[in-house]
Amino acid sequence: MRFVGEYRDAGLGRALAEDIRRLVEPGRTYKLMEVCGGHTHSIYRYGIDGLLPESVELVHGPGCPVCVLPMGRVDDGIAIAREPKVILTCFGDMMRVPGSRGSLLEAKAGGADVRMVYSPLDALAIARDNPARDVVFFAIGFETTAPSTALTLKRARTEGVANFSCLCNHVTIVPPLRALLESPDLRVDGFVGPGHVSSVVGARPFQFIPADYGRPLVISGFEPLDVLQSIQMLLAQLAGGRCEVENQYRRVVPWEGNPAALAVMAEVFELRPHFEWRGLGFISQSALRLSDAYADLDAERRFAVPGVRVADPKACQCGEVLKGVIKPWQCKVFGTACTPERPIGTCMVSPEGACAAYYSYGRHARERELV
Amino acid sequence: MSATTREQRIIGVVGATRAKRARFRDERITMAHGAGGKASQSLIEGLLLPPLANDALERLGDAGELSLHGVGLALTTDSFVVTPIRFPGGSIGELAVNGTVNDLAVSGARPLALTLSLVLEEGLAAADLRAEIEAIAQAAETAGVRVIAGDTKVVERGQADQMYACTTGLGELDPRARLAASALAPGDRILVSGPVGEHGMAVMLARGQFALEADISSDTRSLWPAADALLGAAGSALHCMRDATRGGVASALNELARASGVAALVREADVPVAPVVAAAAELLGIDPMYVANEGKLVAVVASGRAEAALQALRALPGCEQAAEIGEILPEPTGMVLVDTAFGGRRVMDLLAGDPLPRIC
Numbered sequence A: 001m002r003f004v005g006e007y008r009d010a011g012l013g014r015a016l017a018e019d020i021r022r023l024v025e026p027g028r029t030y031k032l033m034e035v036c037g038g039h040t041h042s043i044y045r046y047g048i049d050g051l052l053p054e055s056v057e058l059v060h061g062p063g064c065p066v067c068v069l070p071m072g073r074v075d076d077g078i079a080i081a082r083e084p085k086v087i088l089t090c091f092g093d094m095m096r097v098p099g100s101r102g103s104l105l106e107a108k109a110g111g112a113d114v115r116m117v118y119s120p121l122d123a124l125a126i127a128r129d130n131p132a133r134d135v136v137f138f139a140i141g142f143e144t145t146a147p148s149t150a151l152t153l154k155r156a157r158t159e160g161v162a163n164f165s166c167l168c169n170h171v172t173i174v175p176p177l178r179a180l181l182e183s184p185d186l187r188v189d190g191f192v193g194p195g196h197v198s199s200v201v202g203a204r205p206f207q208f209i210p211a212d213y214g215r216p217l218v219i220s221g222f223e224p225l226d227v228l229q230s231i232q233m234l235l236a237q238l239a240g241g242r243c244e245v246e247n248q249y250r251r252v253v254p255w256e257g258n259p260a261a262l263a264v265m266a267e268v269f270e271l272r273p274h275f276e277w278r279g280l281g282f283i284s285q286s287a288l289r290l291s292d293a294y295a296d297l298d299a300e301r302r303f304a305v306p307g308v309r310v311a312d313p314k315a316c317q318c319g320e321v322l323k324g325v326i327k328p329w330q331c332k333v334f335g336t337a338c339t340p341e342r343p344i345g346t347c348m349v350s351p352e353g354a355c356a357a358y359y360s361y362g363r364h365a366r367e368r369e370l371v
Numbered sequence B: 001m002s003a004t005t006r007e008q009r010i011i012g013v014v015g016a017t018r019a020k021r022a023r024f025r026d027e028r029i030t031m032a033h034g035a036g037g038k039a040s041q042s043l044i045e046g047l048l049l050p051p052l053a054n055d056a057l058e059r060l061g062d063a064g065e066l067s068l069h070g071v072g073l074a075l076t077t078d079s080f081v082v083t084p085i086r087f088p089g090g091s092i093g094e095l096a097v098n099g100t101v102n103d104l105a106v107s108g109a110r111p112l113a114l115t116l117s118l119v120l121e122e123g124l125a126a127a128d129l130r131a132e133i134e135a136i137a138q139a140a141e142t143a144g145v146r147v148i149a150g151d152t153k154v155v156e157r158g159q160a161d162q163m164y165a166c167t168t169g170l171g172e173l174d175p176r177a178r179l180a181a182s183a184l185a186p187g188d189r190i191l192v193s194g195p196v197g198e199h200g201m202a203v204m205l206a207r208g209q210f211a212l213e214a215d216i217s218s219d220t221r222s223l224w225p226a227a228d229a230l231l232g233a234a235g236s237a238l239h240c241m242r243d244a245t246r247g248g249v250a251s252a253l254n255e256l257a258r259a260s261g262v263a264a265l266v267r268e269a270d271v272p273v274a275p276v277v278a279a280a281a282e283l284l285g286i287d288p289m290y291v292a293n294e295g296k297l298v299a300v301v302a303s304g305r306a307e308a309a310l311q312a313l314r315a316l317p318g319c320e321q322a323a324e325i326g327e328i329l330p331e332p333t334g335m336v337l338v339d340t341a342f343g344g345r346r347v348m349d350l351l352a353g354d355p356l357p358r359i360c
Helices: A010-023 A037-045 A071-081 A105-109 A120-129 A146-159 A174-182 A194-199 A210-212 A226-242 A257-269 A292-297 A317-321 A354-370 B002-019 B038-052 B092-106 B126-143 B200-207 B224-237 B249-262 B275-284 B305-316
Strands: A032-034 A056-063 A088-092 A113-116 A134-141 A164-170 A188-193 A216-217 A245-247 A270-273 A274-277 A282-283 A288-290 B066-070 B069-080 B109-119 B148-156 B163-173 B189-190 B239-244 B264-268 B297-301 B323-329 B336-339 B346-347
Touching: A010 A226, A032 A037, A032 A194, A032 A216, A032 A226, A037 A226, A037 A354, A056 A146, A056 A174, A056 A317, A056 A354, A071 A088, A071 A105, A071 A134, A071 A164, A088 A120, A105 A113, A105 A188, A120 A134, A120 A146, A120 A164, A134 A146, A146 A164, A146 A257, A146 A292, A164 A292, A174 A210, A174 A282, A188 A226, A194 A257, A216 A226, A245 B066, A257 A270, A257 A292, A288 A292, A354 B346, B069 B109, B092 B109, B092 B126, B092 B163, B092 B224, B092 B239, B092 B297, B109 B126, B109 B224, B126 B148, B126 B163, B189 B305, B200 B275, B224 B239, B224 B297, B224 B305, B239 B249, B249 B264, B249 B297, B249 B323, B249 B336, B297 B305, B305 B323, B323 B336
Parallel strands: A032 A056, A032 A188, A088 A113, A088 A134, A134 A164, A188 A216, A216 A245, B109 B148, B264 B336
Antiparallel strands: A164 A288, A270 A288, A274 A282, B066 B069, B069 B163, B109 B163, B189 B297, B189 B323, B239 B297, B264 B323, B336 B346
């Protein structure tokens, strides 16, 4: 496949892996956090972790917007979906995320009209086609998807689609990273930085990480060569005593980001004072809601949502797993109360979460270590 | 207890849980239960199987086997509910014949006869129904089977989606091999009869949900010629065949690895995928290995006869791109591993439910 195959070349991959092996200091171990769920996916999809020396360990970060959504917000979505005239629309991977009493997929089986869309514009089209129904878009995602939600809301306003609204769960990437870095027990030597988010926000917002916390960050693309090269760039920084933000994904990410996307976000959204993250607790100014100018399109104001906070189970140690303090199997509920079929914490929700991956593949990974 | 011992113990607990028959704990049936992944497995093994259990059913093959006065027979049944009913390369009528014929074929049974049961929605155009019955007649003739009994029901508008078809097939077990999902042995080779993912991708695009057009046709066809050729070329060295329908090649291999207590290793670079299918799957964020086929089988053959079996397949029209895609390993039991084209190795598990597109 042209324009994709070039970034999956096995020969170049071997050369990079060789280079990585040369950069690793004997006796030293490295923990690198890939921030994005998309990177975690590439790492599993292509078996990238198996190409790294044993002393380089990848820690899966908080960048999967589906996994970090707290149960109470899923419950709010389900409550709206159960309203008689409502069609609730959402992205596919949101469908299976459990709330306190089931997922949207189960609500659909129970009679709610829940439909999967690929784009918020598809949700708007459903609203246009069903004028007698209330169409709600369950918006999730980091700065990657927020601009498309914002554009859709602007278009709904321009076209006067009165039966369309948005339940906004958009989150921002910097506050959870800062929260992780503030934690005294964080064991991470460097970050594989978010690629798609950075195409919107640029590289500048990450400069506090080397400046204030002394850890390098390399903004990375999602193809296997991108991820390997970013790891190589991080290890080169660590070997050379450098600590800075570098941009591996220059073919997509401009240093300044995308000013047009940032402008439309600023018009449509405002920061929430605080927002809860599954596994990480409340983080201030870490999420977006609709600004007052768009209040009439805000599903939270249009519908009576329960807004009940559902506490993460006490035994769940996702926070520690995310910080790299413990391994998934060291969590008290791992594999017993918490399984991929009945997940408790964020790391078990998505198949690419650290705990779900370990549950499914741990035996294989273990054998590799023993070889 | 040392950390390593504790980790080993927990891995053991997880492994034992995974090997057990799945329990069914859901309150309602969701679409995930129909998708061929873990949820389907829990429905079948946890809810359907226990009250009905008998040795033929418990083998969970594509067809049940029975013996009558010394003649081995295979019996299978399948319902077809595809939307839209016509799609590039085929239609519901063709699927209803080939799907059941193929369940017999991969069980090593020569298809003898079918029954056909139709559920029709009030308002269905007679021309559409006529076209589907003609498609059924044509497909049956091509596959060399007769439809010898049938039934028709009409339901009110909205209670079905145009038409549903259910076919039951009877076949005679071929004596050249004794096939079983539990017969895989380390060293066996894995063959696939052609490029994967075409049917599922053709139907997905035909639904028009995505602003995406591609020239992809369903691969629906009878697999009896392929099964016959494999039985002829490999004989008793042919250990098992599977029709890689719902859940794709990935799910078929997972079921076989689990049933035989072995591992399957797939070489991703050797799996045939049409470039247009690979591109559409890439755009939609779906792995073609999990996409349904309606005319592709996976065969597991002892290594000594694998090359002969492959050549026999390739000599057939429609199977020119058949390939050996991997082999059976003793460990880790019940798992499917993939050597990726990029040079890494990963686990290819059953999906939890539908292959839902990802946003992150």
